Amino acid sequence: MAELPFLPSDAENGAAASPTGAGKRSSLTPVAAFACIIAFVGCASLNGPAHPEVSVLVDLTQSIISEGGISLAAAGQAFYANHSDEFDFLIVFTLTDMPAVEIGRSDLADYYTIRNDVRGIGFPPTYDVGRSVGSPAKLQGIVYMGALGRYWDSKTEKLAPEFSYILAHELGHRFGAYVRCDSNGVASKMLLDFGADHWTLAMITGASPLGGHDWRDNGDGTLTSLGRWTGLYSMLDLYLMGLAAPEEVGPIRLLDLNPRPDAVAVGTTIAAGTITKSVYDIVAVEGERQPAFGQAPTSWRAALVLVAPSNGLVDAGVMEGLEAIRSFWPGRFAELTRRRGTMTTGLSP
Ligand SMILES: [Zn+2]
Secondary structure (H helix, E strand, O other), X not given: OOEOOOOHHHHHOOOOXXXXXXXXXXXXXXXXXXXXXXEEOOEXXXXXXXXXXOEEEEEOOOOOEEOOEEOHHHHHHHHHOOOOOOOOEEEEEEOOOOOEOOOXXXXXXXXXXXXXXXXXXXXXXXXXXXXXXXXXOOOOEEEEXXXXXXXXXXXXXXXXXXHHHXXXXXXXXXXXXXXXXXXXXXXXXXXXXXXXXXXXXXXXXXXXXXXXXXXXXXXXXXXEEOOOOOOOOOHHHHHHHOOOOHHHXXXXXXXXXXXXXXXXXXXXXXXXXXXXXXXXXXXXXXXXXXXXXXXXXXXXXXXXXXXXXXXXXXXXXXXXXXXXXXXXXXXXXXXXXXXXXXXXXXXXX
């Protein structure tokens, strides 16, 4: 499914993703061996008393990590051998960068759709590959984040600023951005980028985690991009997530660019008119969102999972990073959803 390169603006602008210094913080200093190993078939699960709310899967039999990368399906099978099927998302980290077998990419974060039963979001409503990853009924998707060291600096004990919007982006792919809209009687992908899974760079989204730009109208026939990726979920995003009613979405405005460029850097000023669409143009093609706002879930459960090779070093810094992310994310997710949604990140109910 849709990818998010480490630096989305670069990669989606066609340039090679070039990680910042955060991407080079890959060497983790040995501190202490971690205890409380619960062995089961093929793996060791490390979530002892010190960190009972995150899961570490040590791949003793190399069934999860191979030369081809990490198998998210195998990671899921290993996770569910020791946990019940009660999570909406698995958020998977590794110790070093490697591609995910199911996704076939090596440039980091991505969302792997497991099942969808929501209608009106432009995604098949009967999609379900849950059993292949060990989840018979509940899991909606797996977020693959790549190496934890890209996001967590164990020396400074700080999260990289981009962590927040990368995870917001990947989780956002649960619901978007896939919708078409009516354009003079034709089902159009005008709201989407060339991959048809993010908002077009021409859309005024307030720098939604799912794309578009925070375009400022200069009032003289030009607009300037103030940002990309780094904002809150837009009202259209929230509608697709089941967190807003259609009448709350308001006008959907796009720059009228022809031909549409495939790259616009933040800070660019463009002379352009605007096109206005509405959520009802989306409903006309995709149908109403079901379940509708008011009936749709507003809370989700995610589990943080670190997959380590048998010779990997899961030290105290790694565990502190996982725990820092676990405790950070619920508050940030609430902010991103404008206090309309919640996400818990613990293993216990
Ligand atoms: Zn994406």
